[in-house]
Amino acid sequence: MELSVRLSPQRRLIHQCDKAKAQCNVVSGHDGGTQVLRISDSIVAKCGPGVRPSEAATQKHAYRYLSCRAVRVPEVIRYFQDHSDASRPVGYLFMEYITGKTLADLDFGVDDVPSRLAGVIAELRRLPGDVPGPVGGGVPHGPLWGDDASTEEFGSLEDLNRWLNKRLEPAGRTIDLRSYPLVLCHLDLCSRNIMITEGDMICLLGWGHAGFFPRFFEIAAASCVDDEAAYAQDLLRAIQGVAKPTEKDQECVDLLLKARPASSRY
Template identity: 30%
Template sequence: MTLSQDETIDRCGKARPQDLVAHIPHGNSILKLSDGIAVKFGYGVTEHEAHSQDKAYQILDHDIVRVPKVYDFFQDGQGRGYLVMDFMEGQTQDSYKDHSQLKALFRILDHFAIQTSERPGSLGGGPSRALLFGESDPLTFDTIDKIERWYNMRHLVPGATLSFQESELVLCHLGLFPRNILWHPDQPPCVLDWSSAGYYPRIFEACSQLIRERLEQRGGVLQIPIPECEADRVSLILKAWGNAQRFHL
């Protein structure tokens, strides 16, 4: 069954809470349209997210990580976005302590790390939207200098300067949290929500986990090891994020 855009909008508008596969209060929702198709919709669903997810589907090895294929993106007259994609079987979990699951997640991170770029920024183009960059209006980080400037203006540590000039830019998801990972027997993990994905220094993935841990007062998806040589940079990144939250910088 293939629905038109108007039919999809109508289905979403009539969906009851119990009909939704996922829902964030005052946020985005996911509705299953058929056995194989779902739609993510809401004011926070953007064309850039659709482009990022489509790019991830194209470049990643599906034997390592599953990504829902994107079929369409459109908006209604109120500005809500609709991302039509594969419906992926699986269940989320609150935490991951099973050795095989941890191994699968670190394999995904290693696979991300071989996807590189000469320039930083969002995977699908457009603004960089991620918890790691605070709650200010999303910025387009298309140069390393812009990323450095953002953090150095906010960490407020006298005499300290963050530099990423020597850092390789690799694919980072920046949202590898329990709600965004589906598990299914005998299949690789499925990673959802590519809205924050982009090419950044690899240490950013670990920082996103540490920030989530601070916000929720519990462990993130992964306790990513941080090399001793990166400890100072991580500290400055987290200070900058904290100040951005506190002062809305």
């Protein structure tokens, strides 16, 4: 089946996705938005207007370079966009199906998840980057950027500094990120994106917000995660335990969160 997905015409694969919807082979999501569809015993397709090339590229990078002993990442088999509606292209991300249950499905019933997440976050931070944002370029997405996107692709930390400082200007504050190395950050570690596999490993899903950023961006993203309160608190503690933020780091987190609502005005 994997070879078929790699070689089949796009229209045939789109038809397979439509057939999976009609047969109610929906793993998650809702009609009209992003859905994950079971295509075969070993492959799922994530499809929708919000499934972007940058997500596929970042997930591929994570699969290739993260230690499989520390964290599982589904292998990307193929990605393309359907431009039938030029104003609203639909992305199709075909990937390995990994058996397990997300923390949302488990109702947070795994006691050692916070400590295990700390190890996963430490592994993410091991991967360096040169340019802020998703692997291969693109506009960053997610709640840190206001209305779900920065509206700008960053070519350097100076670009990111300028973007943030423009939004901090009304508050009379500034931020300087130039001394911080860029590391891989997931930025969407909500319970539906963390799976416990049948082999009792943590698997990270949902790479649409991920990219290379200063390490404390993961703390800022966890501070505004939309999830059950107890889980959100455990997640934040786990990240802080790994990051061990300095006073300057915490000040930068506060400034990121201050810039976030201002982003909606630009």
